[in-house]
Amino acid sequence: MKKVEFFMLLLCLIGASFLVSADPPTCPADLDGKCSDSDDWQGDFFPEIPNIKYEGPSTKNPLAYRWYNAEEEILGKKMKDWFRFSVAFWHTFRGTGGDPFGAATKYWPWEDGTNSVSMAKRRMRANFEFLKKLGVDWWCFHDRDIAPDGSTLEESNKNLDEVIELAKELQKGSKIRPLWGTAQLFLHPRYMHGGATSSEVGVYAYAAAQVKKAMEVTHYLGGENYVFWGGREGYQTLLNTDMGKELDHLARFFEAAVAYKKKIGFKGTLLIEPKPQEPTKHQYDWDAATAANFLRKYGLVNEFKLNIECNHATLSGHTCHHELETARLNGLLGNIDANTGDAQTGWDTDQFLTDVGEATMVMMSVIKNGGIAPGGFNFDAKLRRESTDVEDLFIAHISGMDTMARGLRNAVKILEEGSLNELVRKRYASWDSELGKQIEEGKADFEYLEKKAKEFGEPKVSSAKQELAEMIFKSAM
Numbered sequence: 001m002k003k004v005e006f007f008m009l010l011l012c013l014i015g016a017s018f019l020v021s022a023d024p025p026t027c028p029a030d031l032d033g034k035c036s037d038s039d040d041w042q043g044d045f046f047p048e049i050p051n052i053k054y055e056g057p058s059t060k061n062p063l064a065y066r067w068y069n070a071e072e073e074i075l076g077k078k079m080k081d082w083f084r085f086s087v088a089f090w091h092t093f094r095g096t097g098g099d100p101f102g103a104a105t106k107y108w109p110w111e112d113g114t115n116s117v118s119m120a121k122r123r124m125r126a127n128f129e130f131l132k133k134l135g136v137d138w139w140c141f142h143d144r145d146i147a148p149d150g151s152t153l154e155e156s157n158k159n160l161d162e163v164i165e166l167a168k169e170l171q172k173g174s175k176i177r178p179l180w181g182t183a184q185l186f187l188h189p190r191y192m193h194g195g196a197t198s199s200e201v202g203v204y205a206y207a208a209a210q211v212k213k214a215m216e217v218t219h220y221l222g223g224e225n226y227v228f229w230g231g232r233e234g235y236q237t238l239l240n241t242d243m244g245k246e247l248d249h250l251a252r253f254f255e256a257a258v259a260y261k262k263k264i265g266f267k268g269t270l271l272i273e274p275k276p277q278e279p280t281k282h283q284y285d286w287d288a289a290t291a292a293n294f295l296r297k298y299g300l301v302n303e304f305k306l307n308i309e310c311n312h313a314t315l316s317g318h319t320c321h322h323e324l325e326t327a328r329l330n331g332l333l334g335n336i337d338a339n340t341g342d343a344q345t346g347w348d349t350d351q352f353l354t355d356v357g358e359a360t361m362v363m364m365s366v367i368k369n370g371g372i373a374p375g376g377f378n379f380d381a382k383l384r385r386e387s388t389d390v391e392d393l394f395i396a397h398i399s400g401m402d403t404m405a406r407g408l409r410n411a412v413k414i415l416e417e418g419s420l421n422e423l424v425r426k427r428y429a430s431w432d433s434e435l436g437k438q439i440e441e442g443k444a445d446f447e448y449l450e451k452k453a454k455e456f457g458e459p460k461v462s463s464a465k466q467e468l469a470e471m472i473f474k475s476a477m
Helices: 003-015 079-083 089-094 117-134 153-171 201-220 243-264 288-297 310-315 320-329 356-368 390-417 419-427 434-440 446-456 466-475
Strands: 085-088 138-142 177-182 225-228 269-272 304-309 333-337 377-379
Touching: 079 390, 085 089, 085 117, 085 390, 089 117, 089 138, 117 138, 117 153, 117 390, 153 201, 177 201, 201 225, 201 243, 225 243, 225 333, 243 269, 243 288, 269 333, 288 304, 288 320, 304 310, 304 320, 310 320, 310 333, 320 333, 320 356, 333 356, 356 390, 356 466, 377 390, 390 419, 390 466, 419 466, 434 446
Parallel strands: 085 138, 085 377, 138 177, 177 225, 225 269, 269 304, 304 333, 333 377
Antiparallel strands: none
């Protein structure tokens, strides 16, 4: 294979990780038409995009909200407080459209083709302008999304500090803060066996140092949560894996994170983001139930909550609604990565959630939970490879926010109308009996239940009324 061909193949593969910026065909399109790599470059990144406003359901303006009205009160809480929407820096400002079969397709006008600190600062300015025009107060990041990796840990930390200082400056006079931060422990070759579950103790130590720094900067910026996503924390085969040792090491890693959080005075919530696989064959936090069991086994259940991603739910064979309910019923629902997958594919496509029915079920869980603050809804979602206009970044987020807003309105409609709740109540009405209460209070042993079964004879089994439940639900759309 020729060197050029090899390089192009490598670029395609790296582009799929959505964290490397490709060479643009032209110089940065700042207002003065100059190609400057100055740290102080502050062009208008979105000159053709107005501040996005609520215009109501009848508007035909694609750059306006139809259903999301930030200040509108619903069930005693402003819509913006139900959602606490967040922009994912990695997809929005580092996504290139590249995949394993093709090179990058997106060449944003502010990019200069480098992964320099000055370019990182320019992206951060673009991020803040984007947030302000969208009317969103929250954003999320991996440490290596926002600042380039250095040749040493010290250099990487220095790069990160420079960009974080700019973000701190840009925050002044606004409510913009990180919803959560995290460390990228999956892209660099050192993490090919994992970070906290690596077979190499030196990698474990390096991962700990990287998380330590990421927690510090998240705290410094006023972030309200910190996420652990273990894309490499799993295995490809058990033939060469000591699963017990790796799980124990993962628990020790989390224990150290809890201790350091308390040491630095970080009041934010620590979140684990379940995912069944990809890039590993099996990831240790497969789904919400697996993660909850892990936390209980190692005595960490009071220190962590879960960040539920809808696309990860479907990859694990569940619906997003199922994962949210599992987390909620275990007291672990902390944050939602609002995205979806494609039913015809078997991987993590990270699409914007635009299914109003799914959004309605999501919001039914959130309402039952009383909200998810200090968590929120992070759009861990990316433009399709073929969507290449700057305005597409706005349209995608507007559509996602409107979909979730419609879901909230529908969920409230279902709740207030009451038919679905009444159907569920009637289905379990037999448990309101004396025997039902005795069972629920732990006062009915097997001998007593056998006696009651003989008294009752063959029990009556009622219809579950699934079709009626679905009719009621769909009528609210």
